[in-house]
Amino acid sequence: MIAPPKPELVTVNIDGREIAVPKGTNVIEAARLLAIDVPHYCYHPKLTVVGNCRMCLVEMGMPAVDPATKTPILDPASGKQKINWSPRPTIACATNASPGLHIRTTTPLVKDCREGVMEFLLVNHPLDCPICDQAGECRLQEQATGYGRGYSRYIEQKNVKPKRTRLGPRVTLDDERCILCSRCVRFSQEVAKDDVLGFIDRGSYSTLTCFPGRQLENNYSLNTVDICPVGALTSTDFRFKMRVWFLKETDSIDAESSVGANTVVWSREGVIYRITPRRNDDVNDTWMADSGRILYKEVRADNRLAGVTVDGLAVLPAAALAAAAELIRGGGVAVVGSGRSSVEEQFLTRKLAEAAGAPAYLVARSGAGDGILISADRNPNVRGALVTGLIRGLPAAALTELAGQIDSGAVKTVVAVNEDLVAAGLTPAQLAKVKVVYFGTHANPTSTAAQVVVPTLTVFEKSGSFVNQQFRLQKFAAAVPGPGGALDDLEVLAKLTVAVGGKLGETPLYQASGRVELNALWELIGQAVPALGTVRYGNLPSTGLLLDGTPWAALAFPEGKTLHYTPPAAPAAVPAP
C-alpha cells in the first residue's frame, strides 16, 4: 500500500496556545485538538461547510506585515510580531488553518456573538423539551446552557409552523424546532445522493420540506435524524419510546452486510430501543443504513427459539449436547457454518468439523450493493471464515455439493450453525433424509426438521468480532442478555467439540459463569492462525484492526465499490482515502 503523502503542517495559535495542524484544517477541528469547544450547529465534519448557523463566530488575527517591505511589524511592548486582529468576528468552520493564524474564543466579543446567535435561534423555538425526543442529546439545549444568556427577552408571538409532519416512512419532522442548519439537506445531496429536502419561504418563515411529490424514503434517511442538532427530525420508530438519558450505549457492528458499519446499540434494562452509527473514518464515517437500524427487532421476535429440545421434547442443555455428540459420532457428518457467526464461533465451528472429521460448508448470502454502506455480500463475516480456516474458498450460492452427498447417502448428519438449510438450497425431502443438529436463534424449517435444537444468541446478546470486506477485524459487545433458555454459541460449540473428541488447548476456556472467556479463546485462535498471533479480543481497537488480505487476493469477492472500499480488481485500484 502506498503511504499517503504527509500533510503539510501549519502552526496556529488558539487562545494563546499553539498547535500544528494539517494545512486546510478548519478552526473548529483545530480547536477540538486543544480541547477548546467552539459551539456550532451547521458544521459537520463529513459534510460541506456552509456557515449558515453563525454559532461558531470567533475572533481572528494574522501576524502584521509591512505592506511595502513585507517585513514583520514588531510590537514594541512585547518584542514579538504584532497581530492584526480583524475588527469583526469570523466563522470558525469556514476559516482554515494558515501559517500564523491567531484565534480568540474567549473574548467578550465572542461571548456577545454567541449569546446573540443563541437568542435569535431561540426566538421561534417552541421550547417543548418535555415532549421532544431530542432532549438530552440536543445541541440547542446544551449550547443554550453553555453559551446562552439564560433568560428570554422575547414577548412577541412565536411563528407557527407545521408540526408532526411525516417526511417519509421513517422520519417525522417538527418544523418549529428546526434551526435551518441544512445538515439534512446537505446529507441528502452529498452522501445519500437523493436530493429531496429543501427550504421554502424566507426569513423567519423559512421551512424545511420535501420537494413536491417526493418523500425522504431512501435507505439512509435516518442519518438525517442523527445529524439534526435539534429535535426537528425524529425517528418515527424511536418516537416517544424512551428518553436517551436512560439508555446504555454498547459498541456493536452492523451485521447486515460485509461493510461492517460501526454502530452503537442503545438499550435499557435488557431492551434495545435503537441503533445509531458510530464514527469510524475508515469504514462508515458517521453513517449507517436504515435497514441496519431495525435489526434489533429480531431480538424480541415471536419466532425466537425458547428452549433446548431433542426430538421435540424439552431437555437440559447437557442432554441435548450429548444427543448431538451421539449423532456426530455416528459418522457421515457435514457441518454448515455461517457467515453471520463471529470469528470466534467460526473458529470453534472449524474445530468441531475437524473433531468430527466432517467437511465444513458456508452459506452464501448476496443481494444488490448500493454503493454506499451496503455491499453485495450480505454476510458480515465471510472473510472471518477464510481467516480462521473454516473454509478455503468462497461459499457457493447454494449447498448443491452437500445436497448431492445427502442424496448419495454419504452424509447422514448435518450440523447447522445459525443457518436455515432450506433457505440455503436443500429441499425439505433432503432434510428428512438426514439427522439435523441445529444451533440457531429463530424458528425456521431447519429447526422444525432438526432432531437436536439448541437456541443461541443474536449479535446483540453476545460479544465477538467480524472481519469486514476490507479485512478489518472489528469487535462488537453484548448489549443485552439473551432470553431465558438460550445458550452462548461459543459454549455450545466448545462443549460439543470436546464431547466428540476434539482438543481445545490447555488454558481454561470458561469463566465462573460458564461463559467462554473470549481472551482465552483468542489465545487458541492465535496459536492456530498465525496471522492472528497476538490479537486478543481485549486488545482490538474500537476502530478495528486491518488484517493482511493478500492470501485471499485471488478470490473473486462479490463486493462492488462502497464508501471507503474499492474492490481490488477494479481498474482504478486506488487505496481508500
Added chain:
Amino acid sequence: MAIITIPRKPLTFSERAYLPQIAAGLRITLRHLFKPSETLQYPEERPSIPPGYRGAPTLVMDPNGREKCVSCQLCEFVCPPKAIRIAPGAVPEGSGVEHVEKGPQAFDIDMLRCIYCGLCEEVCPEEAIVLQTQYSMCGTSREEMVNHKDKLYEMGGTLPDQHYKWDKKKAAEEAGNAH
C-alpha cells in the same frame, strides 16, 4: 486525655426534706389531669395537615380535564429510590389534545419504594405530579402497593392551572402566524 472529676453537688435542704419534691410532682400530675388532652384517637381522629406537607405523589388533571403529564420521564430520572416507572406514548389523533403529542401510556409509582422526598414534584416541568396529603397507605401484597395511572389520577384529582400553556399553544396554532 486528662480526666476531669466533677464533684457531685450536695443536695439542698428541700431536696433532703423529701416531701416538697413529692408535692411538686403531684402538682404536675394534677395539672395534666385537668388540661385538654393532646392525644389524637388515630385513626378515628386525624391530624390536620399543614400546607407544604409531602404526602403520596399523585397525578393531576388541569381544569379542562386534560392529563397534565406529558411523560417527559424527568421524575423517573430524578427519583432517588427509583419508585416511578413510566411507559411513554403518543397522544392519539382525534383526542382533542393531540397538539400535546406525548402522554403516559402507563405510570406506576411503587409506594413501597417512595420516600416522599418531593423531588418528582419539584422537577416536573408541567406541574403534573403533586405530593398531596395522603400519608397512610396499606395493602396486602406488593402489587397492591404500586399505584397505577388511574389510581394516581383518582387520588390527584384536578388542580387549578395558572398557565394553560398547552391551551395557549393550541390557540396560537389555530390562529396561525403565517405571512
